Amino acid sequence: MKILVIGAGGREHALCWRLHANGHEVFALPGSAGIATVATCIQGDIGDQPAVERAARELGVELVVIGPEVPLVAGLADSLRAAGHAVFGPSAAAAQLEGSKAFSKRFFERHGIPTARFFECTTMAAADQAIASLGGRVVVKADGLAAGKGVVVCSTAQQAQSAAREMLEEGRFASAGAKIIVEQRLEGREVSMMALCDGKRYELLAAAEDHKAIFDGDRGPNTGGMGTVSPVEWVSDELVERARREVFDRTLRGLQADGLDFRGVLYAGLMVDAEGTPWLLEYNVRFGDPETQPVMLRIADDLGVWLLACAQGHMPDAQLRWDPRTAVCVVLASAGYPESARKGDAITGLEQFAEPSELVIFHAGSKRSGNAFVTDGGRVLAVTGLGEGLTKAREKVYAAVDRIQFSGMQFRRDIGLRGETHV
Ligand code: AMP
Ligand code: GLY
Numbered sequence: 001m002k003i004l005v006i007g008a009g010g011r012e013h014a015l016c017w018r019l020h021a022n023g024h025e026v027f028a029l030p031g032s033a034g035i036a037t038v039a040t041c042i043q044g045d046i047g048d049q050p051a052v053e054r055a056a057r058e059l060g061v062e063l064v065v066i067g068p069e070v071p072l073v074a075g076l077a078d079s080l081r082a083a084g085h086a087v088f089g090p091s092a093a094a095a096q097l098e099g100s101k102a103f104s105k106r107f108f109e110r111h112g113i114p115t116a117r118f119f120e121c122t123t124m125a126a127a128d129q130a131i132a133s134l135g136g137r138v139v140v141k142a143d144g145l146a147a148g149k150g151v152v153v154c155s156t157a158q159q160a161q162s163a164a165r166e167m168l169e170e171g172r173f174a175s176a177g178a179k180i181i182v183e184q185r186l187e188g189r190e191v192s193m194m195a196l197c198d199g200k201r202y203e204l205l206a207a208a209e210d211h212k213a214i215f216d217g218d219r220g221p222n223t224g225g226m227g228t229v230s231p232v233e234w235v236s237d238e239l240v241e242r243a244r245r246e247v248f249d250r251t252l253r254g255l256q257a258d259g260l261d262f263r264g265v266l267y268a269g270l271m272v273d274a275e276g277t278p279w280l281l282e283y284n285v286r287f288g289d290p291e292t293q294p295v296m297l298r299i300a301d302d303l304g305v306w307l308l309a310c311a312q313g314h315m316p317d318a319q320l321r322w323d324p325r326t327a328v329c330v331v332l333a334s335a336g337y338p339e340s341a342r343k344g345d346a347i348t349g350l351e352q353f354a355e356p357s358e359l360v361i362f363h364a365g366s367k368r369s370g371n372a373f374v375t376d377g378g379r380v381l382a383v384t385g386l387g388e389g390l391t392k393a394r395e396k397v398y399a400a401v402d403r404i405q406f407s408g409m410q411f412r413r414d415i416g417l418r419g420e421t422h423v
Contacts, residue, residue, distance in 0.1 A: 001024050001025070001062050001063060001304050001308065002024070002025045002027070002059060002060060002061040002062055002063075003019055003024050003025070003026050003027070003061055003062070003063045003064075003065060003304055003307075004026075004027045004028070004029060004042075004055070004056050004059060004061040004063070004064045004065070005019070005026060005027070005028045005029075005031075005035075005039065005064075005065045005067060006028075006029055006046050006052065006064065006065065006066045006067055006068070006071060006076070007028070007046065007066070007067025007068050008028070008030050008031055008032045008035070009032075009067065009068070009289055009364050009365075009379075010289055010290055010292075010293060010331075010362045010363065010364030010379065010381075010382040011067055011286075011287050011288070011289035011290070011292040011293070012028060012031070012032075012035060012067040013032065013034050013035045013038075013362040013363050013364070013382075014292045014293045014295075014296040014297075014360075014362050014382075014384070015065060015067065015287065015292065015296065015303075016028055016031075016035050016038050016039040017038050017296060017360060017362070018296040018299060018303045019039075019065075019303055019304050020038035020039060021038075022302045022303055022304050023302075024304045025040075026038060026039035026040070027039055027040045027041075027042055027055075027059055027061065028040070028041050028042065029041070029042040029043075029044045029046065029052060029055055030042065030043055030044055030045075030046070032363055032366070032367070033363065033366060033367050033368040033373065034361075034362065034363020034364075034366060034373075035363065042055050042059070046068070046070075046071050046076070047070075047071065047074065049071075049074075049075070049076055049079040049080075050079075052071075052076060052080070053079060053080055053083045053085070056080060056083075056085050057083070057085075061085075062086060062308065063085075063086050063087075063088060063304065063307060063308045063311055064080050064085050064086070064087045064088070064089075064311075065087075065088045065089065065307055066087065066088065066089030066264070066286070067286060067287065068286060069095065069098050069099070069145060069284065069285060069286050070145065072089050072090060072092070072095040072098075072099075072264070072285055072286060073092060073095045073096070073098065073099035073145060073285075074092065075091070075092035076089070077089040077090060077091055077092070077095075077263075077264070078091050078092055086308060086311040086312055087263070087311050088263065088264055088307040088308075088310055088311045089263070089264045089285075089286070090260075090261065090262045090263060090264040090285050091260070091261045091262075093260055093261070094255065094260040094261055094262045094264075094285065095285045097266075097283040097285050098145070098282075098283060098284045098285040098286070099144065099145055099285075100143055100144060101141045101142070101143050101144075101181045101282070102120045102143050102179060102181060104282065104283055105118050105120075105181060105183070107254060107258070108280055110254065111250045111251065111253065111254030111257070112250055113246065113247055113250050113251060113254075113280050114246055114247070114277060114278065114279050114280060115279060115280045115281075116139070116183040116184040116185070116186050116279060116281070117134065117183060117184045118181050118182065118183035118184070119133075119134075119181070119182045119183070120143075120179060120180075120181060121164070121168070121179070121180050121181075121182055122168065122178065122179050122180075123168065124161075124164060124165060124168055124169060127140075127160075127161070127164035127165075127168065127180065127182055128161065128164075130182035131157050131160045131161060131164070131182055132157065134182065134183070134184050136154075136155075136156055136157035136160065137154065137155060137156075137184075137185045138154055138160045138182050138183060138184060138185055139151060139152065139153050139154065139181075139182075139183050139184075139185050140152045140154060140160055140163040140164050140167070140180055140181070140182055141180060141181040141182075141183065142167050142172075142173045142176045142177040142179075142180060143176065143177070143178070143179040143180060143181065144173065144175065144176025144177070144178075144179075145176055146173045146176050146177070148224050149173075150167075150173055150176060150177065151222075153185060154185070160182065164180055164182065167180050168180060186271045186273065186279050186281070187271075187273065187274075188271040188272045188273040188274065188279070189234070189271070189272050189418075190209070190210070190269065190270065190271055190272075190281070191207050191208070191209055191232055191235055191270050191272060192207065192208045192209065192210055192228075192267060192268070192269060192270070192288050192291045193205070193207050193240075193243055193247075193248075193267075193268045193270060194208075194265050194266070194267040194268070194287065194288060194291065194292075194295070195248055195265065195266045195267075195268075196265060196306055196307070196310050196315065196320075197252070197262050197263065197264060197265065197266050197310060198263055198309065198310040198311075198312075198313050198314060198315040199255070199256075199261055199262055199263050199310075199313050200252070200256065200313070201252070201315050202248055202252055202266065202315075203306070203315060203319065203320055204240065204243075204244070204248070205295050205299075205320070206230045206231050206295055206298055206322055207230065207231060207232045207235045207240070208228045208229065208230040208232065208288070208291040208294055208295055209228060209229050209230075209232045209416075209418070210225045210227075210228050210288070210290070210291060211225065211226050211227045211228070211412060211414075211415055211418075212224075212225055212226065213226070214226060214333070214337070214338060214410065214412075215412065216412050216413055216414045217414065221338055221339075222338070223331075223333070223337065223338040223378070223379070224289065224290075224338070224378070224379055225288070225289060225290045225291070225331065225379075226290075226330075226331045226333065226411065226412045226415070227290065227328070227329055227330045227331050227411075227412055227415030227416075228288075228290045228291050228293065228294050228328075228329045228415070229294065229326065229327070229328050229329075229390065229393075229415065229416040230291070230294040230295055230298060230326070230327050231298075231326065233390065234419075236276075238276070239272060239276055239278065242276065242277070242278055243268070243270060243278045246277075246278060247268055247270070247278055247280050248266070248268070251266060251283075262285075263310050263311055263313060264285060264286065264310070265284075265285070265286055265287050266283060266285070267283065267284040267285070267286065267287065267288050267291070268280055268282075268283055269281040269282045269283075269284070289364075290329045290331055290379075290382050290384075293327075293329040293360075293362050293382045293384040294327030294328065294329045294384055295327070297323070297327040297358075297360065297384055297385075297386050298322050298323045298325070298327050298386070299320065299321075299322065299323075300320075300321040300322055300323050301320050301321050306320065323386065325386045325387060325388055325389075325393065326386070326387055326388075326389055326390050326392075326393040327384060327385065327386050327393060328384070328385060328387070328390070328393040328394050328396075328397045328415060328416050329362075329382050329383065329384040329397070329415070330382070330383045330384075330397050330398065330401050330411055330412065330415050331364070331379050331380075331381070331382050331383075331411060331412075332379075332380050332381040332382075332383065332401065332404065332406075332409050332410070332411045333378055333379050333380060333409070333410045333411065334365065334375045334377065334378055334379075334380050334406070334408060334409070334410070335407065335408025335409075335410070336408070337378040337379065337410060338378060340378075341365065341375075341377055341378035342375065342408055343374070343375055343376050343377070344369075344374050344375065344376075345374060345375040345406040345407040345408060345409075346369070346372055346373075346374050346406060346407075347366060347372065347373040347374060347375065347380070347381070347404065347405070347406045348372075348404070348405045348406070349403045349404040349405055350373055350404060352403055353400065358385060358386045358387075358396070359383075359384070359385040359386075359396055359397070359400055360384050360385070361381055361382075361383055361384075361400070361404070362381065362382040362383075362384060363380075363381060363382075364377060364379040364380060364381065364382055365377020365378055365379055365380045366380050366381065374406075375406055380406070380409075381404065383397050383400050383401050383404070384397065385397040385400065390416050393416070394415070394416050394417075397415075398413070
C-alpha cells in the first residue's frame with residue numbers, strides 16, 4: 001500500500017520505519033534525512049492544507065497518517081477527508097481533546113473519567129481563589145497548545161501564582177495562555193497508554209513509560225521525553241483492565257455521545273496512585289514521542305492494515321500481536337536542551353548501524369551536511385533496541401549510545417531503572 005506520513009520527528013521516523021518494514025511504499029511530508037532511509041520525502045509545509053492534499057492526490061496514496069498535533073488541531077484530517085482520502089488522525093473537533101485543556105477536562109468530568117479536581121480561570125483573581133481552595137499544591141496549565149511547555153507543577157501557592165500570572169497577564173504562550181486550568185496536584189507513577197481508535201472501538205497498544213526530566217534521577221527541568229521503556233514491568237493486567245473500564249471505555253462512549261469522530265490514536269497520560277487508580281492527566285490525539293519508538297519495535301503485525309482499518313472506521317476484529325521482548329529508547333539531546341538547542345554539531349558513529357532491526361537509531365532533530373549528519377534540534381536521536389528483558393535491552397541500547405558522539409550530547413543513563421514497584 002502507498003502511505004503518506006505527515007511530520008518530521010522521531011515519532012514519524014518510527015512510524016515510517018515500521019510501515020516500510022511491513023512492506024509498504026512510504027512517503028513522508030516533509031520527512032527528514034533520517035526518514036529518507038525508509039521513505040521518499042516530499043517537500044512541503046504541513047500547515048498548507050491544500051498543498052498537502054495535492055501531494056496526497058498526486059502520489060496516489062491510499063492512506064494518510066498525521067503525526068503531530070498542530071495540523072490535527074488545525075483541521076488537516078478534515079480537509080483531507082473532505083477530498084476523499086482515508087486519514088488516520090482525528091477531526092479538528094475531536095482534536096480539541098489535546099488542543100484545549102478546558103475542553104478535555106470538561107469532557108473527562110462529563111463522562112465520569114477519573115481526573116484531578118480543577119478550575120478554569122481567565123483572571124488572576126479567579127486563579128488566586130482556585131489555588132487557595134486546592135491548598136497550594138496545584139498544577140497550572142495553559143489551555144491551548146504550548147509545544148509541551150504549558151504545564152507547571154507547583155509545590156507552593158507562590159509558585160502557582162507566578163505561573164498563573166506569567167500565562168494570564170504576561171503573555172507567556174500568547175493566546176494559548178489566556179485561559180488556564182488550575183488543578184489538584186496528584187501523586188503517583190505515570191504511564192503512557194495509547195490506543196488505536198476507529199471511532200467506535202479501540203485497540204490498546206503496549207504501555208510505555210516516559211522519562212521526562214533532563215537528568216538522571218528525574219532531576220532538572222522537564223523535556224519532551226528523554227527515554228522510554230515498553231512493556232512497563234509495574235503495569236499489571238489489573239491496572240490495564242481498570243484503565244480500559246474507567247478511562248478508555250468511557251472515552252469511546254463519550255466521543256460517540258458527543259458526536260466526535262475519532263479515527264486516530266488516543267494517548268492517555270495516566271497517573272497511577274497508591275490504590276492503583278488510573279487518573280487521567282491528559283489526552284494527546286497523536287502518537288507519543290518517544291513512546292512510539294519502542295512500541296513500533298514491538299508491534300508484530302502489519303501496522304498499515306490497522307491504521308487503514310481505523311481510518312475507514314472498521315478495525316479488525318482481532319488483537320494486535322506483540323513481540324514479548326523489552327524495548328528501550330534513549331534520547332540523545334543537543335547542548336542547551338531543553339531551554340535551547342545548539343545546531344550544527346557533527347554526529348559521529350552512525351555509520352556502524354547500517355542494517356538495523358533489533359537496534360534502530362531514529363532521527364528527531366538532525367540533518368545531513370555533506371555525507372555526515374549534524375544536530376538540528378533539541379532531541380536529536382532516539383536510540384531504540386529490543387532485548388530479552390530489561391537488562392539485556394538496556395545493555396544493547398547503551399552499548400550503541402556509547403558509540404555515537406556529538407559535541408554537547410546529553411542523555412540519561414538511567415532509562416528503565418525506576419524499579420518495579422509502582423509508587
Ligand atoms: P500534561 O501535558 O497535562 O500531561 O502534563 C505534563 C506533565 O505534567 C505530566 O506528564 C505530569 O508529569 C505533570 N502533571 C500534569 N497534571 C498533573 C497533575 N494533576 N498532578 C501531577 N502532575 C501532573
Ligand atoms: N512523550 C510525551 C509526548 O509525546 O507528549
